[in-house]
Amino acid sequence: QVQLQESGPGLVKPSQTLALMCTVSGDSISSEPRDSWGWVRQPAGKGLEWIGHITPSGSVNYNPSLKNRVTISIDTSKNQFALILTSVTAADTAVYYCARDRYLGLSTRRGYYYGMDVWGQGTTVSVSS
Amino acid sequence: SSELTQDPAVSVALGQTVTITCQGDSLSRSYVTWYQQRPGQAPLLVIYGKNSRPSGIPDRFSGSDSGNTASLTITGTQAEDEAAYYCSFRDRGDNRVVLGGGTQLTIL
Numbered sequence: 001q002v003q004l005q006e007s008g009p010g011l012v013k014p015s016q017t018l019a020l021m022c023t024v025s026g027d028s029i030s031s032e033p034r035d036s037w038g039w040v041r042q043p044a045g046k047g048l049e050w051i052g053h054i055t056p057s058g059s060v061n062y063n064p065s066l067k068n069r070v071t072i073s074i075d076t077s078k079n080q081f082a083l084i085l086t087s088v089t090a091a092d093t094a095v096y097y098c099a100r101d102r103y104l105g106l107s108t109r110r111g112y113y114y115g116m117d118v119w120g121q122g123t124t125v126s127v128s129s
Numbered sequence: 130s131s132e133l134t135q136d137p138a139v140s141v142a143l144g145q146t147v148t149i150t151c152q153g154d155s156l157s158r159s160y161v162t163w164y165q166q167r168p169g170q171a172p173l174l175v176i177y178g179k180n181s182r183p184s185g186i187p188d189r190f191s192g193s194d195s196g197n198t199a200s201l202t203i204t205g206t207q208a209e210d211e212a213a214y215y216c217s218f219r220d221r222g223d224n225r226v227v228l229g230g231g232t233q234l235t236i237l
Binding site: 053 | 142155156158160162164166171172174177178179203206221225226228230231
């Protein structure tokens with residue numbers, strides 16, 4: 001079965017760049033072109049925040065609130081995708097999850113529908129000097 | 130607006146039925162996806178599409194919608210259902226994912 005694993009530093013200094021990697025195992029990241037591979041974060045005690053996602057072909061979508069600071073990339077040869085978040089502040093302290101946003105079907109009335117069906121365990125990133 | 134609104138907290142007696150709602154202007158045009166998140170764990174997909182459950186999700190979980198409101202119903206709640214529940218949809222305009230603020234379900 002598909003598994004995702006986040007990796008990266010647990011501590012980043014303010015104003016610096018946060019870089020995380022998600023490694024996919026159990027299937028090719030390119031096996032379904034309609035899937036997306038994304039990032040979601042969660043500050044302690046708060047709700048989930050979608051950061052963005054990327055398709056195997058490299059098409060990206062970002063949360064407008066983070067768009068100026070975020071870049072998501074994909075390396076299909078390594079079965080990995082990455083998150084870059086620049087100019088971090090304490091507000092970026094959170095648990096960061098990677099997830100597969102699976103294409104699940106098409107409705108004639110409601111269009112395509114998806115769901116994040118596989119998640120990594122999450123990695124805690126603290127922004128502090 | 131593409132925001133999703135959920136009640137912050139809901140409680141239900143063990144074994145009873147509870148409905149968690151999610152409101153948003155775009156919901157009449159898109160299906161809502163529901164996630165369960167237990168403390169210290171990653172979210173888990175529980176409902177997608179019109180009313181589909183991934184393999185392993187008990188049939189006491191069901192989804193429905195009417196107009197701009199989507200609902201997650203748990204029939205015969207169990208103690209392990211105590212968790213936060215999040216609704217979500219994919220915006221058909223810009224393809225971004227929108228997440229609700231979450232509802233904390235407490236089993237009494």
